Amino acid sequence: MPRARTKSKMQPVAASRPTMGKRGAAQRAAPIELYYWPTPNGWKISIMLEECGLPYVVRPVDISKGEQFTPHFLAISPNNRIPAIVDPKGPGGRPISVFESGAILQYLGRKTGKFYPRGERARVAVEEWLFWQVGGLGPMAGQARHFRQYAPETVGYAIARYTDEVNRLFGVMNARLAEHEFLAGRYSIADMASVGWIRLAEKLGQDLTQFPHLKRWFETVRAREAVRRAFAIRIEAASKVDVRDPNVRAILFGQRAR
Numbered sequence: 001m002p003r004a005r006t007k008s009k010m011q012p013v014a015a016s017r018p019t020m021g022k023r024g025a026a027q028r029a030a031p032i033e034l035y036y037w038p039t040p041n042g043w044k045i046s047i048m049l050e051e052c053g054l055p056y057v058v059r060p061v062d063i064s065k066g067e068q069f070t071p072h073f074l075a076i077s078p079n080n081r082i083p084a085i086v087d088p089k090g091p092g093g094r095p096i097s098v099f100e101s102g103a104i105l106q107y108l109g110r111k112t113g114k115f116y117p118r119g120e121r122a123r124v125a126v127e128e129w130l131f132w133q134v135g136g137l138g139p140m141a142g143q144a145r146h147f148r149q150y151a152p153e154t155v156g157y158a159i160a161r162y163t164d165e166v167n168r169l170f171g172v173m174n175a176r177l178a179e180h181e182f183l184a185g186r187y188s189i190a191d192m193a194s195v196g197w198i199r200l201a202e203k204l205g206q207d208l209t210q211f212p213h214l215k216r217w218f219e220t221v222r223a224r225e226a227v228r229r230a231f232a233i234r235i236e237a238a239s240k241v242d243v244r245d246p247n248v249r250a251i252l253f254g255q256r257a258r
């Protein structure tokens with residue numbers, strides 16, 4: 001199980017222990033850097049890296065302390081959001097950075113040829129469900145969580161609107177998964193993108209027992225060894241964050257153009 005240390009800002013704190021193939025030594029020399037915080041968007045990429053057996057180091061970005069605004073991180077992720085990666089062995093053997101979880105999943109899928117099929121029909125199915133997640137489930141669940149847990153006042157209309165929308169989206173997934181084992185048929189980056197939000201179902205005001213096919217899928221995906229390893233990465237500082245702390249709230253909420 002990967003175990004993180006939090007020594008200093010943006011230092012590597014954890015590395016996966018992937019199964020090394022013949023090229024293991026060369027890969028070990030140049031791990032992918034994962035700019036990460038343990039959130040549903042961060043989990044997507046740790047899952048994919050674990051699934052692919054790619055060596056990586058976790059560089060925590062403490063978003064509760066504002067590390068997402070450091071010039072170093074903004075050069076990699078101009079949207080001041082995790083996750084982001086730097087692949088020292090990008091196209092042409094030169095380093096490349098990638099931000100936005102969907103773009104990272106696609107990049108890693110193309111790089112490895114895993115979980116992102118090449119055939120056009122299968123690829124379209126993966127992309128439909130990947131974009132459904134990044135454009136729908138993720139943002140709606142994020143708003144639901146904000147108004148249910150973090151808003152300074154209880155805004156009934158906002159809670160109902162986003163909780164209902166997440167409920168609708170869970171229903172869409174449930175219907176899809178009644179007909180297909182995984183979102184795009186076979187296990188893919190689309191499943192990796194969604195699983196972290198389903199993990200938070202209760203916090204989003206959802207009861208998984210009302211979505212039996214989604215529940216079956218969730219239990220299958222979270223039981224995968226790679227997914228378990230990704231969810232097991234501990235960032236000590238993250239477990240101590242108190243979202244009621246005014247300093248944390250000032251950083252995370254009410255952000256405007258800088």
Ligand SMILES: N[C@@H](CCC(=O)N[C@@H](CS)C(=O)NCC(=O)O)C(=O)O
Pocket residue numbers: 039040041042063068080081082083099100101102134251252
């Ligand atoms: N569209 C982005 C969303 C990423 C995102 O919202 N990341 C959150 C953590 S889950 C973050 O970095 N928040 C920092 C902040 O709010 O300042 C993606 O899919 O990568």
